[in-house]
Amino acid sequence: xxxxxxxxxxxxxxxxxxxxxxxxxxxxxxxxxxxxxxxxxxxxxxxxxxxxxxxxxxxxxxxxxxxxxxxxxxxxxxxxxxxxxxxxxxxxxxxxxxxxxxxxxxxxxxxxxxxxxxxxxxxxxxxxxxxxxxxxxxxxxxxxxxxxxxxxxxxxxxxxxxxxxxxxxxxxxxxxxxxxxxxxxxxxxxxxxxxxxxxxxxxxxxxxxxxxxxxxxxxxxxxxxxxxxxxxxxxxxxxxx
Ligand code: 5GP
Numbered sequence: 612x613x614x615x616x617x618x619x620x621x622x623x624x625x626x627x628x629x630x631x632x633x634x635x636x637x638x639x640x641x642x643x644x645x646x647x648x649x650x651x652x653x654x655x656x657x658x659x660x661x662x663x664x665x666x667x668x669x670x671x672x673x674x675x676x677x678x679x680x681x682x683x684x685x686x687x688x689x690x691x692x693x694x695x696x697x698x699x700x701x702x703x704x705x706x707x708x709x710x711x712x713x714x715x716x717x718x719x720x721x722x723x724x725x726x727x728x729x730x731x732x733x734x735x736x737x738x739x740x741x742x743x744x745x746x747x748x749x750x751x752x753x754x755x756x757x758x759x760x761x762x763x764x765x766x767x768x769x770x771x772x773x774x775x776x777x778x779x780x781x782x783x784x785x786x787x788x789x790x791x792x793x794x795x796x797x798x799x800x801x802x803x804x805x806x807x808x809x810x811x812x813x814x815x816x817x818x819x820x821x822x823x824x825x826x827x828x829x830x831x832x833x834x835x836x837x838x839x840x841x842x843x844x845x846x847x848x849x850x851x852x
Pocket of ligand 1: 719788
């Protein structure tokens with residue numbers, strides 16, 4: 612389906628495999644570590660690419676910079692979805708948050724759901740998504756908060772039924788984009804109102820020139836973004852951090 616990784620995802624290398632066959636980028640990291648730098652675990656490699664490089668390449672090849680603030684990735688993330696890419700991303704979050712006791716993933720509809728559902732398979736835990744509309748089949752007994760939508764420009768009351776969050780939960784938040792941080796703030800509020808613990812956030816694309824990531828990290832939350840955009844422009848393209 613997608614030329615970059617089709618058929619290659621089986622070559623995802625896990626951290627418990629021998630180091631000897633690790634290619635490219637990962638080997639550079641190992642060399643750096645032998646030279647005295649520290650590395651944390653072994654990067655997940657897909658067909659010779661780290662997941663971060665893979666996502667950056669997909670963004671460069673198939674993304675569209677609509678404006679200096681909006682990146683369109685409908686070909687593989689937000690409309691048509693590439694589950695093999697999602698799987699590789701999930702493996703990387705699993706590596707990063709290994710040992711953190713994550714027992715639940717939380718995301719927000721709609722674009723986070725596909726990514727989080729695949730991640731749920733890898734983390735082997737339930738996935739809950741915050742709903743943006745009140746429907747008859749969502750219990751009134753819900754945690755709620757208001758979130759401003761970056762893409763639609765409106766405010767939504769998001770909700771998660773009290774049934775699906777509890778104080779014993781250790782939650783990893785998953786989302787497709789991090790911009791001003793309103794969606795992530797809202798999800799953190801719902802989780803903490805339930806008395807659950809926010810272990811951190813796994814984000815596909817962080818637009819690091821917007822303030823959300825820095826602000827939420829400054830509040831003490833761990834945010835792991837797989838691609839970080841430093842700047843973008845419809846004429847000149849994208850620069851990654
Ligand atoms: P924030 O709440 O951090 O300002 O924005 C995050 C949410 O807005 C994400 O859930 C995502 O759906 C959407 N979003 C923000 N920036 C972009 C973007 O550049 N492209 C797309 N496709 N969605 C975005």
